[in-house]
Amino acid sequence: MYGMVNQAVESLVRSRFGDDAWETIKRKAGVDVEVFVSNHGYSDDVTYQLVDAASEVLGLPPDDVLHAFGEYWVLVTAREGYGHLMSAGGNTLAEFLTNLPDFHTRVALLFPDLRPPRFAYSDSSPDGLTLHYFSHRPGLAAFVKGLLSGLGKMYDTPISVTQTAVKADGADHDEFAVRWGTAAA
Amino acid sequence: MTDAGFALGPSQTETLFPFHLIWDDDLRITQVGPSLQRLFPDLLAGAHLLEHFRIDRPHGISDAASLRAHPHRVFILEHTQSKVVLRGEVVPVGPPPGLAFLGSPWLRDPSDLAKLGLRLGDFAGHDATVDMLQLLQTTATALKDTQRLADRLDERSRELRQANEALRASETRYRTLLEQSPLGILTMALDGDVTFANRRLVEALGGRPEDVLGQAWRRLFPLGLADAALAELLRVGTGQSSLNIELPLRRPDGSTGWVSLTGAVLADAQGNPEGFLVIAEDITSRKDAEAAMARARDLELQVASRIQETLLHGRAPKTLPGLTVGEFIQSHTGVNGDFHDYYVHTPGVIDVLLGDAMGKGLPAALLGAATKARCARVVGRLIFEGRGRLPEPRDIVARLQRSLGPQLVAMESFVTMVYLRLDLTEGTITWVDCGHPGLLRLRRDSGEVELLKGDNAPLGFGASQSFSQEVTRFFPGEVLVVFSDGLTEQRNSVGEMFGTARLAAVVQAAADAPPDAMAMGIRDALSRFGDVSFGDDVSCLVLSANPLRLTEPHCIAETFPASPSSLVGIRRFVRRFLATAVPGDAPAEWEETLLLAVHEVATNVLNHGLEPGTAGTTLNVAVGSTPEGVQVLITYEGRPFTPPETVTLPDLAEFPDHGFGLGLIAGATDGADYGTDAEGRRTITLTKRFPRPASSAGPHP
Secondary structure (H helix, E strand, C coil): CEHHHHHHHHHHHHHHHCHHHHHHHHHHHCCCCCCCCCCCECCHHHHHHHHHHHHHHHCCCHHHHHHHHHHHHHHHHHHHHHHHHHHCCCCCHHHHHHHHHHHHHHHHHHCHHHCCCEEEEEEEECCEEEEEEECCCCCCHHHHHHHHHHHHHHCCCCEEEEEEECHHHCCCCEEEEEEEHHHHC | CCCCCCCCCHHHHHHHCCCCEEEECCCEEEEECHHHHHHCCCCCCCCEHHHHEEEEECCCCCCHHHHHCCCCCCEEEEECCCCCEEEEEEEEECCCCEEEEEEEECCCCCHHHHHHCCCHHHCCCCCCHHHHHHHHHHHHHHHHHHHHHHHHHHHHHHHHHHHHHHHHHHHHHHHHHHHHCCCEEEEEECCCEEEEECHHHHHHHCCCHHHHCCCEHHHHCCCCCHHHHHHHHHHHHCCCCCEEEEEEEECCCCCEEEEEEEEEEEECCCCCEEEEEEEEEECHHHHHHHHHHHHHHHHHHHHHHHHHHHHHECCCCCCCCCEEEEEEEECCCCCCCEEEEEEEEECCEEEEEEEEECCCHHHHHHHHHHHHHHHHHHHHHHHHHCCCCCCCHHHHHHHHHHHHHHHHHHCCCCEEEEEEEEECCCCEEEEEEECCCCEEEECCCCCCEEEECCCECCECCCCCCCCCCEEEECCCCCEEEEECHHHHCCECCCCCECHHHHHHHHHHHCCCCCHHHHHHHHHHHHHHHHCCCCCCCEEEEEEEECCCCCCCCEEEEEEEECCCCHHHHHHHHHHHHHHHHCCCCCCHHHHHHHHHHHHHHHHHHHHHHCCCCCCCCEEEEEEEECCCEEEEEEEECCCCCCCCCCCCCCCHHHCCCCCHHHHHHHHHCCEEEEEECCCCCEEEEEEEECCCCCCCCCCCC
């Protein structure tokens, strides 16, 4: 997993729950990493264990934790590291989402070992689209929802996300019906 | 563009090269890409290229011909007003003939996007600029991560440095503490090599640091006990025990000492034993003090033992007329508070004292000795006050209580005792029991053992000033056992007491044994019963009454007031003597006739021998014996008396009014001599030989 994701977990916990909570979570997760390097690839287990430990220590369901991490990743972590690129990604949420596949395409080119997810969209319309999420990592749909929610906040645009296909239930990949603006209401 | 075979329509050109720029051979701009137009809104068709741009690379470009001369070269155009650099290459296009710049802004940082108002959508998909920006961003992020990591490392390094400084300070304090500690401290590897030893330890061992550090543990304690200590340490290592031992040591200078060792395991971070910490305390002074104390205790015991030998237990007189004594004394701690004594007043009249002072050891011994000495003084004092009259046992004890009781109360102590008088002349025992377990009398008539008890409180209990005494018969052939409570209260291994009944059974079983054999029998029975060392002081006297007969010459004397009331005392005094002196086979009337003569002489002296107005004078009666017979000497100050030459008993049928006494005296004795001693006092000597042949020794008044 991209180190930046783990950074998001760390940063969120530290900022909202304190350094002691983070040390407790790390200890409980059995993770002995002093600093997560953004573009370094870490074992997926690290992320999963951190999420599980955070869920236990913070008393939140794992999906809520993942959702919070997704939002935080967009609003804080990614903007710290890729703020200018993200800002240049589009003037609107719709524009950004249509550029989203290219972001990950470039990441895949730059860091082939990271095996980043792949995004695609279809059914694009002025008030929504269908986002396709392809990943070999299970259980991260809530994280994607958090990302989308964060993007809505970033563009100050109301957004609704409904998962319409679940890979864990046998679908080929996860699909999300994304609506924004008045359509999200 | 036919020569290059490259032909794109305007729309395709705008899509594929949104930052393109086309000019004719006069360098007049004919077409501007949409993204470039947005970047430079004043860049309009018809403008001269060089009005807006400086051709930075290649050098020396000034017209279309020179532009065409550099195919496949990197062209860099600098927007002269904004200094924005465009990177790309120039290719011929036409007709109409012209040149097209195909490229995009050269951005060196993602932040340039915002500065120039560009979006990612402004770039063509094939344009690697965004990729480069992303790569730059990634590099920047990596650098930021690196910086963050470096900052964290700096922080950790700082913390580590501070921790190291704190550790060094702590270690310095620790070392100082170790070095200044009054206790010797050493650390030792698991193999027994000493890795650290503080100054105190080195001093205790009497060596130099190099004599200790690096040395094997067992070399420090050459007396062979180190192995045992090391074994203990290894057990400490397994958590089975703790080290707490004392070891003797011999220092390099030959002196000896002692150390007390306590130990603990030193464990590594994982809890595995890696060595030992041993704290050694030089206990040589303490050991010396203990040895001195032991010597003092021994000395005290010796002193106490001497006290016991010389002061507490009186030796039975070698000659106790009519009495044979056996005894055994056993003390709990080598010395005890038991004491006993014998006071021989006259042949056949013996007082026996046996007591037990509260407590053990020297204090009890001193108290017992003091009581015994005080009692002897009381007896002497009372005899003096009674002008020779023997005081009653109860009066002796009462006086002793008055004399000693307040001091015992003040000391919060007490003394149990029995004071008894054996009057073999009267065949009686008179005793005062003050909290003692009693006496055992082995009866001659029935062979039974009788417990003789009294009910007085111990000396020092309360303020009682009067004591009761008991009297019973005691005949030749009977045995009296006097004992302290340590005998009957001796317990065996199950806590059972020896008891009076068991003692009585032993006495009864040994009825025919001599007193000393009976005493030893009691001791053996007690030892078998307890099968342990005696838990308390034990004193046991076995007194056996014999027929009262003397074989050696002896005499006694006593002074009586010159009063008729003294006649009974004089008679009793002489009778007591005769009880010890007259051979057993003498008929009873031999003794009675002599007593009658004494009575007659005393009566005559009182009636006729004293000068008028001589009240307060005395009669001194002395009686002595030899194997041949007895003499009684009566001395007084008064008128002389000259008896007739011949004295015979008058004819009683004639009812004579005088001469009867002299005749009776003459008939009852073998001689009556009337005389005056060297001091002018009148003397009357009565002599009466024993009825059997006597030895060659003469009378010995």
